[in-house]
Amino acid sequence: MSENILICPKCSCELKKEGGSLICKSRHTYDCAASGYVNLNTKLTLSGDSPEMVNARSRFLDLGYYEGFARAIIRTLDDFKPQKVIDAGCGEGYYSNMIAHELAYTALYGFDLSKSAVNKASKRIKASGTDASFFVCGIFDLPIKDNSADAVVSLFAPLAYEEFHRVLKPGGRLVIGAAGKEHLYGLKRALYSEVYENNPEKVVCPEGFREISRENVKYDVIITGKEAIGDLFSMTPYYWKTSEAAASRLLTLDRLDTPLDFDIIVFERL
Numbered sequence: 001m002s003e004n005i006l007i008c009p010k011c012s013c014e015l016k017k018e019g020g021s022l023i024c025k026s027r028h029t030y031d032c033a034a035s036g037y038v039n040l041n042t043k044l045t046l047s048g049d050s051p052e053m054v055n056a057r058s059r060f061l062d063l064g065y066y067e068g069f070a071r072a073i074i075r076t077l078d079d080f081k082p083q084k085v086i087d088a089g090c091g092e093g094y095y096s097n098m099i100a101h102e103l104a105y106t107a108l109y110g111f112d113l114s115k116s117a118v119n120k121a122s123k124r125i126k127a128s129g130t131d132a133s134f135f136v137c138g139i140f141d142l143p144i145k146d147n148s149a150d151a152v153v154s155l156f157a158p159l160a161y162e163e164f165h166r167v168l169k170p171g172g173r174l175v176i177g178a179a180g181k182e183h184l185y186g187l188k189r190a191l192y193s194e195v196y197e198n199n200p201e202k203v204v205c206p207e208g209f210r211e212i213s214r215e216n217v218k219y220d221v222i223i224t225g226k227e228a229i230g231d232l233f234s235m236t237p238y239y240w241k242t243s244e245a246a247a248s249r250l251l252t253l254d255r256l257d258t259p260l261d262f263d264i265i266v267f268e269r270l
């Protein structure tokens, strides 16, 4: 584990590895879990995604439908060869794993509030033999030194711009993956009588950054099997705002044709 950009969430001193723990100068101690992650969450009220949601997302992503998007993110990162990459809201580590595996020159730090997600991410990395480290921690309060990261990756996760600005080096880049206009249009059509396109334009360049690029990645997929369709549905925001009747209709389908449409937006930290 490369821990030299990590700081103690209690006192902001540098965290160093000592045996199976991360320890700061004031002896605040954070133990590595069996799977390798470290819990750096000092707020007890927030817990993130449940194990069921994590498993559903993991099963779905492992089917490879989002691989084209993951490859585009990796190409975007490889363009500027970042040494230290933060995956802010890494979930169960599907993308982190691919980034760490494909870009062997990076040290990857994944953060997520969900312990089950981070546990899964840690096991995934162990299984693939690549070197990356994972932490249970919210992304609005990253235990990372100021001006220390070369890249922050935010894929379908909340955007903590001020915090990203703080941890990025000047010239470091924020790589955002968000839903493009037609993302999951087929899924929405199966759920609702009136369907609207997404608005990726709402991601505007925040203060302290400048926009470098905006790339669209779009392809059609046929998602087969009730389990895969149900798993996909449960990882979308629609899961929380669809009537039971519409949801049950969707879950009777054996096949779903839909575009996947992603916007990859890159901002440089000034």
Ligand SMILES: [Zn+2]
Binding pocket: 008, 009, 010, 011, 012, 013, 024, 025, 026, 027, 028
């Ligand atoms: Zn401390």
